[in-house]
Amino acid sequence: MSHSKGGLVILNEMVNNLPPSERKIAQYIVSNPEEAIHLTAMALGEKSNTSSAAVIRLCKSLGFKGFQELKIRVTGDLQDQVVKGYRDIQQNEEYMDIIDKVTANTIQTLKETVDIMDGKNLKKAVTTLSESKSILFIGVGASHIAAKDAEQKFQRIGKETQALSDVHTAATLIANKDPRDVVVGISFSGETLEVVKLLELAKQKNTKTISITKYGNTPLSNFADIQLFTSAAREATFRSGATSSRIAQLHVIDILFMCLASEEYDKTVKHLDETRDAILFLREDPTKKNKRSDPDD
Structure with a gap:
């Protein structure tokens, strides 16, 4: 990279x-x-x-x-002449202007996240996730949305994955983890106490740890074996950590997933086909299926 x-x-x-x-x-x-x-x-x-x-x-x-x-x-x-900086919305602003600003802010955050991404750390993270026995994603608030997205993606390709925001449940699970497992802590600020403590606990259990935070030394990244960063996305009045920074976290999750899928291409295709077939099976109308199989119809 x-x-x-x-x-x-x-x-x-x-x-x-x-x-x-x-x-x-x-x-x-x-x-x-x-x-x-x-x-x-x-x-x-x-x-x-x-x-x-x-x-x-x-x-x-x-x-x-x-x-x-x-x-x-x-x-x-x-x-790179694309950089324009972040723009906040104004009172009673035209909707089309708001659309332009929100879109520009999102593009800017994604671009900056990619610009600061460390290719070596990304490779280490993908290898660690690939070799893991289980993966636990931890995030609270808006960061839990990214954790749940990761859970859904990695489960679809056969990885034993969970996403938790309840600290007691997460601590119980981490207590039984070992070096074959991975705990991924997600926090925009890198200072969310619950997530920091859980990653610290994982380190004590010699479990492999990955952090996804804004760029810089943070309490969370300090407990991570592998550090992945998003743009800090300077916060405007109405653009809190629940908007552009959340999208940056989701983007990092997407990159991790796609890189892992590329590394395990054949296995990934097989798992995706099987999960797709399972969903199609659930959507079948059992009454129509029975009618088609009834020789008297």
């Missing part, structure tokens, strides 16, 4: 969580991206009244291999 974009997205999402010197550098890059990509670490340190060492620390804080990767990803963002 290409890592040529997402630099400005990550900087914007992490800037308020950085130490003072690193924050100054991040703010300078965001305000002057065209100039920053042509500077050396030393020059950028001077421009931002910090140091080259602070620039290197910033790259490490952002999860980049070095300053060169940061510049490459910012350059990729500058070449």
Whole structure:
């Protein structure tokens, strides 16, 4: 997977969580991206009244291999002219304008989520899910919608999967898990206490753990063996975690499912055919079936 974009997205999402010197550098890059990509670490340190060492620390804080990767990803963002930023609705706004804004916000969130996705971590997550004995998805509130969607998808291809929002039931199940099982914690903020505690419990049981959160170091991602991120999707007045960020979570679930389906193509097709036949069987009218099989009709 290409890592040529997402630099400005990550900087914007992490800037308020950085130490003072690193924050100054991040703010300078965001305000002057065209100039920053042509500077050396030393020059950028001077421009931002910090140091080259602070620039290197910033790259490490952002999860980049070095300053060169940061510049490459910012350059990729500058070449992409689609980015327009998030737009909030207004009072008594025309419906067609609202449609345009909601659609644009969703597209922006999905694009940013893809731009910051780590291909290596995605591969690890797919392999872990493929080799698992069972999968438990945990999310509360809007994140539970993504967990239930994952449950439905993975059950259809023969995976022993559950999605829970009740913490007591989830804790009981996790207590009997082992390294062959996987627990996936879903939380937009990465700070939902119930989900964090359940992933911590899973770590204590040596169960494999995966987190799906907004980008950055969060309590939930810190307990995950594998970290997957969505765009932070800066929140506007009427666009809470139940809208664009939920769609970003669903998008990550779709990507996991499709990658796993590709890895296990023949098995997946077989399971999907069987589940499709099962649904068609339920839709058959038993009275019509009996009439067709009655020789006296």
